Amino acid sequence: MIKIKKILRWAVALFFSSTILSVVLLRFVPVYVTPLMVIRCFEQIGSGKSVTMHHHWVRLKDISPHLPVAVMTSEDQRFLRHHGFDYAAIEKAARRNLKGGKRKLGASTISQQTAKNVFLWQGRSWIRKGFEVYFTALIELMWSKQRIMEVYLNSIEMGDGIYGADAVAEYHFGKTAADLSRADCALIAATLPNPRRFSSQYPSAYMRKRQQQILQNMRSMPAFPKEGEDGKRK
Numbered sequence: 001m002i003k004i005k006k007i008l009r010w011a012v013a014l015f016f017s018s019t020i021l022s023v024v025l026l027r028f029v030p031v032y033v034t035p036l037m038v039i040r041c042f043e044q045i046g047s048g049k050s051v052t053m054h055h056h057w058v059r060l061k062d063i064s065p066h067l068p069v070a071v072m073t074s075e076d077q078r079f080l081r082h083h084g085f086d087y088a089a090i091e092k093a094a095r096r097n098l099k100g101g102k103r104k105l106g107a108s109t110i111s112q113q114t115a116k117n118v119f120l121w122q123g124r125s126w127i128r129k130g131f132e133v134y135f136t137a138l139i140e141l142m143w144s145k146q147r148i149m150e151v152y153l154n155s156i157e158m159g160d161g162i163y164g165a166d167a168v169a170e171y172h173f174g175k176t177a178a179d180l181s182r183a184d185c186a187l188i189a190a191t192l193p194n195p196r197r198f199s200s201q202y203p204s205a206y207m208r209k210r211q212q213q214i215l216q217n218m219r220s221m222p223a224f225p226k227e228g229e230d231g232k233r234k
Contacts, residue, residue, distance in 0.1 A: 019119075023138045026118065027147060030057040034117050034155050037163055044161070052161035054171055060150035063165045064180035067188065068149050068224035073217045074189035076110040079149075080225070084111040084140035085133075112136045114152040146227045153177075158188060158195050172201040186214040 032055070041051050060068075072079045078086050086109050108116075115135035120128055139148055158168035165177040165188075173184055180188070184200075190210035191198040198207055 019135070020138065022119070023135070023142050026151070027143050031118055031151055031155055032057060034163070035119075035121050036117055036155075036157060039122065040157075040161065053163070054161055054167040055154075055163040056166040056170075057154050057164070058166045058177050060146055060153070063150075063153055063177040064185055065224060066182040066185040066218075067153060067165055067177070067180060069218050069221050070182075070185035070189035070214055071110065071153070071192065072224070073186075073214050073221050075113070075192055077221070079110050080145060080222070082109060082111075084136040085109060109136075110152050111140055111148055113156065114148050115139055117155045117157075118151060144227060146225070149224065156192065156195075158191065159199065159201070160196055162195075168200060172199075182218070183211065183215065186218065187211045189214050 037053055037055065041053060044051050076086065078088070112132055115138075116122075116132050119135045120131055143151075154164040154166075157163055158165070159172065162168050162171055165180070168188060169175050169177045169180050169184075172188075173180065175184075187200045187203060187207065190203075190207050191200050198204070200207070203211070
């Protein structure tokens with residue numbers, strides 16, 4: 001029993017030390033590959049397809065300033081104000097989902113999505129959700145909002161085999177991430193609930209409608225602050 005307790009203590013200490021170290025390291029080092037990218041590659045192999053993975057890491061300053069605003073408008077309007085979890089959105093989603101309906105309303109923030117994309121596997125188990133809460137708290141504590149946004153825009157899936165702003169800009173718009181227009185960014189943001197179903201390269205009428213809604217709502221969103229600036233909305 002004493003030996004088991006000792007092993008458990010070492011295991012817990014190893015877990016916390018390794019996860020904290022990885023979060024500190026990725027505060028400064030580009031994220032070139034994520035668990036989701038690896039999983040998608042194995043899925044492609046399993047379905048007999050050739051492995052396709054387009055991903056180019058670029059700095060936040062080399063991404064169109066419209067894109068952070070567009071994804072905040074679409075995915076997390078309180079990103080600059082919360083500390084990883086939007087409790088108002090969680091309460092709203094819970095009330096909506098209790099009423100039933102085919103489409104469940106989510107409440108994951110950009111911080112939560114970043115934690116999931118970079119450190120975890122896909123799934124809906126309570127264990128994975130618990131790890132997501134843990135890593136979200138860590139990156140909110142150790143990273144700036146600018147770093148979270150930078151990693152998010154570089155790691156998020158934006159199409160089949162396409163990850164990050166620069167790759168989607170090249171393969172769907174024929175330009176660099178820095179050259180994406182306001183309309184391009186709104187269209188990309190419109191696909192994010194399901195980028196493998198909704199295409200920014202061949203947008204449907206529904207996608208165009210979502211794009212226009214996001215463009216309109218972007219007018220009331222503040223510009224995304226640079227490192228060191230206070231971008232919290234009053």
